[in-house]
Amino acid sequence: MASQRPSFGVSGDIVHLNVGGTRYSTSRQTLMWVPDSFFSSLLSGRISSLLDESGAIFIDRDPQLFSRVLNYLRTKEIDLSGVDLHALRHEAEFYGITPLVRRLLLCEDIDQSSCGDVLFHGIINPPMAVFSCHEDEEKRHSLSSIESELHSAATFRPVESVRSGSQQMPGFSHNASAEDFLRQASAMKGSAVNKNSFGGPRVNMIKGHFNWIAVAYPHFVCLYRMKDSAGWHLLWTSPRLTEVIEQVALNAKVLNTGQENCNRMVAAAFHSTIQLWSVMVNDGGLVTREIGKFQMSVVINNLFFIGSQLAALSRTGKVGVWHAMTQNWQVQDMVPVTSYDTAGSYLLLGGNNGSIYYIDMQKFPLRMKDNDLLITELYKDPSGDRITALSVYLTPKTALSGNWIEIAYGTSSGAVRVIVQHPESVGQGPQLFQTFTVHTSPITKVMLSEKHLVSVCSEYNHVRTWNVTRFRGMISTQPGSMPLASFKVISIESMEPHLQYMAINDFGPFGEKDDQQLFIQKVVPETSLLFVRLSSTGQRVCVIRSVDSSLITSFCVHECEGSSRMGYRPRRYLFTGHTNGTIQMWDLSTALERCTKSKKDEDPENGGPTTQELVRLLDQCDLSNSRSTTPSASPSTFVMAAAYQMHVQPIHKRVHDLQHSTTHCVSAETSTPQSSQPDCDSSGPGNSQL
Numbered sequence: 001m002a003s004q005r006p007s008f009g010v011s012g013d014i015v016h017l018n019v020g021g022t023r024y025s026t027s028r029q030t031l032m033w034v035p036d037s038f039f040s041s042l043l044s045g046r047i048s049s050l051l052d053e054s055g056a057i058f059i060d061r062d063p064q065l066f067s068r069v070l071n072y073l074r075t076k077e078i079d080l081s082g083v084d085l086h087a088l089r090h091e092a093e094f095y096g097i098t099p100l101v102r103r104l105l106l107c108e109d110i111d112q113s114s115c116g117d118v119l120f121h122g123i124i125n126p127p128m129a130v131f132s133c134h135e136d137e138e139k140r141h142s143l144s145s146i147e148s149e150l151h152s153a154a155t156f157r158p159v160e161s162v163r164s165g166s167q168q169m170p171g172f173s174h175n176a177s178a179e180d181f182l183r184q185a186s187a188m189k190g191s192a193v194n195k196n197s198f199g200g201p202r203v204n205m206i207k208g209h210f211n212w213i214a215v216a217y218p219h220f221v222c223l224y225r226m227k228d229s230a231g232w233h234l235l236w237t238s239p240r241l242t243e244v245i246e247q248v249a250l251n252a253k254v255l256n257t258g259q260e261n262c263n264r265m266v267a268a269a270f271h272s273t274i275q276l277w278s279v280m281v282n283d284g285g286l287v288t289r290e291i292g293k294f295q296m297s298v299v300i301n302n303l304f305f306i307g308s309q310l311a312a313l314s315r316t317g318k319v320g321v322w323h324a325m326t327q328n329w330q331v332q333d334m335v336p337v338t339s340y341d342t343a344g345s346y347l348l349l350g351g352n353n354g355s356i357y358y359i360d361m362q363k364f365p366l367r368m369k370d371n372d373l374l375i376t377e378l379y380k381d382p383s384g385d386r387i388t389a390l391s392v393y394l395t396p397k398t399a400l401s402g403n404w405i406e407i408a409y410g411t412s413s414g415a416v417r418v419i420v421q422h423p424e425s426v427g428q429g430p431q432l433f434q435t436f437t438v439h440t441s442p443i444t445k446v447m448l449s450e451k452h453l454v455s456v457c458s459e460y461n462h463v464r465t466w467n468v469t470r471f472r473g474m475i476s477t478q479p480g481s482m483p484l485a486s487f488k489v490i491s492i493e494s495m496e497p498h499l500q501y502m503a504i505n506d507f508g509p510f511g512e513k514d515d516q517q518l519f520i521q522k523v524v525p526e527t528s529l530l531f532v533r534l535s536s537t538g539q540r541v542c543v544i545r546s547v548d549s550s551l552i553t554s555f556c557v558h559e560c561e562g563s564s565r566m567g568y569r570p571r572r573y574l575f576t577g578h579t580n581g582t583i584q585m586w587d588l589s590t591a592l593e594r595c596t597k598s599k600k601d602e603d604p605e606n607g608g609p610t611t612q613e614l615v616r617l618l619d620q621c622d623l624s625n626s627r628s629t630t631p632s633a634s635p636s637t638f639v640m641a642a643a644y645q646m647h648v649q650p651i652h653k654r655v656h657d658l659q660h661s662t663t664h665c666v667s668a669e670t671s672t673p674q675s676s677q678p679d680c681d682s683s684g685p686g687n688s689q690l
Contacts, residue, residue, distance in 0.1 A: 015043065016056040022063035023056060030073050037096035065091040072100050080107065086616065116547040119586045121573060123547070126201055126581030127222055127237055203577025205248050208558030209305075212252035213575060214266050215583060216245045221268050223250075223279060224583075226560060232585075236266075236279050236288060243270035247303035249310065265291070265324075267310055269300045274312055276322065294329045296320050306342055309361045313337055319349070319359070321373055332373045339409070343392035348378070350387025350409060355380050379419055379430050385411035389446040389455075393513055395473045404474050405430065408453060410443020416455045416464075418448065420475060434481060438464050449513040452536045453481055461489040461507070463519075465536050487538035487607060490614070492524050492621065509535035510557035511572070516592060518557060520574065523609055523617045526551050530576065531608055532591060538607045542591040550578040557588065 015031060017024040031039035041047045042057070050058040059066070065088055072078045078100065080088075089104040205216040211226040223236040247269035264279040276291040294312075300320075302313040308324035317336040322329045334357065339350035345361045356379045363374055381387065389410035394403045405421040407430060415437050419430035436455070445456035453466040466481040489507055505525075511517035518541065521531040528546035533539060546552060554577040561570050574586040609617065 016054070018052045018056040018058045019061055019066045020059070020063040024066070024070060026070060026074070033073065034097050034099065038094065061094065062091065069095055069097060069100065072097065078103065084612070119542055119544070119591050120547060121585040121587045122231065123585070124224065124232055124583040126217070127234055201581040202553050202579045203581060203583060204245060205554050206556035206575045206577050206583065207248050207250045208556055208575065209250045209252040211560050212250060212264065213556070213558065214248050214250040215577065216248040216268065217581065218244050221245065221248055221266055223264070223266055235281070236286060238266070238268070238277065241268065241270065241275070243273070246270050247300055249303045249305055251305040251308065253307070265305070265310070267303055269303045269312065272296045272298055272300060274300065274303065276310065294320065294322060296331060302340065304342070306347055306361050307345060311347060313340060319373060319375065321359070321361070330373060332375060334375050338386055338388050339390045341390040341392045343394050343405070346392070348390055348392055348407070350390045352386045354384035354386060356387055356390070356407070356409065379407070381411060381417070382432070383411070383413065383415070385413045385415065388412050389443045391446045391448045393448045393450070406448055406475055408446045408448035410446045410455055412442045414439035414441055414443060414457060416443060416446060418453070418475070433475065447509050447517065447535065449517060452484065454509055454517070454535050456489070461491055463487050463489055463538065485537045489519050489521050489533070489608065491522055505554070508557070512559070518588065520555055520557065521608055522552065523614065524621055526620055527617060528552055529617065530555065532574070532588065533608060539595070540607050541588070541595045544574060544576065544586050546576070546578060547584060548580070548582070550580045550582065552576050553579055
């Protein structure tokens with residue numbers, strides 16, 4: 001084929017086309033009635049064309065979709081039966097058929113609303129203090145600092161010239177490459193940059209306890225409370241922290257039973273530092289105080305409360321505990337910690353040496369003088385494999401016996417074991433109950449509940465589930481654990497160097513161990529979609545879509561008590577944090593009820609994302625090679641262009657605004673976009689358990 005002007009494909013008013021190997025003949029008038037379209041440019045000679053051996057104009061596009069577009073040009077009507085609206089709109093955009101694009105956009109959006117669907121429960125806007133503090137910080141930066149920022153951005157910006165001399169974008173390296181620039185923007189390192197609107201804060205983490213939630217923005221922690229009549233409202237905002245918050249923990253339990261005055265404790269961690277506050281609500285208003293700052297000397301990977309005790313873990317092998325009664329902070333060394341779980345007052349730790357340890361928080365004050373946390377070895381894996389996942393289930397107390405302690409754990413070799421300790425055999429230690437060797441990759445998650453045993457390995461988050469048989473509440477060997485389901489919860493990891501990315505985007509399972517548990521599947525790092533699935537069967541419960549199309553940065557499943565009225569049952573909600581700082585709430589209790597009534601267990605596509613949905617989500621990123629069994633995602637060219645529009649263009653505008661009254665105008669040299677090849681070894685393991 002030769003590249004020529006389209007005169008050979010046109011016979012008078014008849015135009016001959018070869019679209020993807022299929023011949024079409026139509027009139028010039030049909031193709032030209034939409035102005036400024038692909039066809040008007042083609043037939044007017046503004047763009048060159050390829051001719052096949054018969055002289056027809058060759059267009060390398062899908063012939064089936066083109067036939068729909070051509071029929072619309074002929075009749076001004078469109079037949080949408082059996083066609084993918086998204087694919088057809090993509091073709092219409094390519095051909096520049098604006099009237100058709102508008103109709104298809106309306107068809108796609110008609111089922112969506114900014115008010116959400118029936119599962120949407122509400123939205124919480126970010127506090128103004130977070131915005132105002134960020135704006136004040138920007139004003140304090142000198143005008144000349146933007147020159148370095150523009151020099152860094154120029155390594156990939158597709159513009160001819162810009163003016164220099166504006167404010168610096170906080171937290172971005174002056175010598176960063178294009179990929180580093182985007183990674184830092186994604187990870188929010190050192191700034192409250194928003195990916196949708198310049199300067200807005202994103203939600204980094206959400207934690208819930210009773211009717212309270214703690215929301216971590218990059219440099220602030222906000223505490224929200226739900227009331228029966230008023231709904232959710234902001235109660236407290238922390239002082240601005242200089243470092244980016246990586247962990248947050250909340251304790252909203254009433255310490256003094258029967259009294260209205262009660263304490264809430266909020267903790268935030270960054271690097272090796274923990275900051276702890278006490279928040280009290282009384283008739284006189286809000287009383288807050290900073291309890292103190294505590295050091296771990298190593299990076300903190302997990303932060304949580306066990307009752308009134310604050311616990312911090314580092315995978316390097318350090319455990320820190322703060323006790324509310326004694327106001328004492330203790331740190332103790334142990335073997336590197338690879339997993340953990342809590343049950344009652346017990347903290348169980350899995351080590352890389354194949355042992356399971358425990359700390360009884362009720363006995364914590366007994367050994368303060370020795371600075372000993374009483375870390376005791378509970379069980380040793382028969383093969384000595386690394387304990388990569390832990391789950392503890394305490395059976396309800398009965399008149400005949402106390403709590404049975406049932407522990408399921410996974411190892412680096414792919415084995416899943418269940419050990420049991422009877423109340424009458426405390427001194428003998430747990431006994432091995434059952435072993436499953438159905439996985440060939442390391443176990444990343446395990447969950448033992450009242451009815452099910454769930455295990456997940458690192459190979460694309462492959463899930464195996466079993467039904468658990470119980471007799472009088474205790475696990476039974478007759479008929480034993482029966483295989484239930486096998487499926488995958490695919491979650492593409494981000495290559496951004498964000499320390500707590502996997503902690504923020506942990507997919508579960510979530511829920512009480514005596515209730516139905518859920519997986520929250522976030523397929524790609526940058527998305528506004530979440531798939532909610534049953535952890536036992538993988539069945540799809542619902543799909544959560546951001547009501548304002550903002551990207552989801554974090555999420556939390558939490559059960560709220562709600563109203564104190566007679567007969568009101570606690571309800572389960574999904575809280576999603578977004579790049580624009582909002583928190584959106586979704587009613588999972590209603591979703592579970594609707595899922596139970598629908599009874600679509602036999603539908604093969606009623607699970608995670610379908611192949612078509614998965615392909616659409618993967619269009620947002622490029623997959624890179626990794627030594628991990630789960631692929632990583634690097635920014636695609638589309639995302640790189642979006643990063644330029646979101647971060648560099650606003651800088652240009654601010655430079656112009658700041659310098660419009662001055663005569664000092666400097667034009668930056670035009671730079672050729674440079675590609676940045678991602679390091680195939682830069683991504684971590686498929687899932688981090690700690």
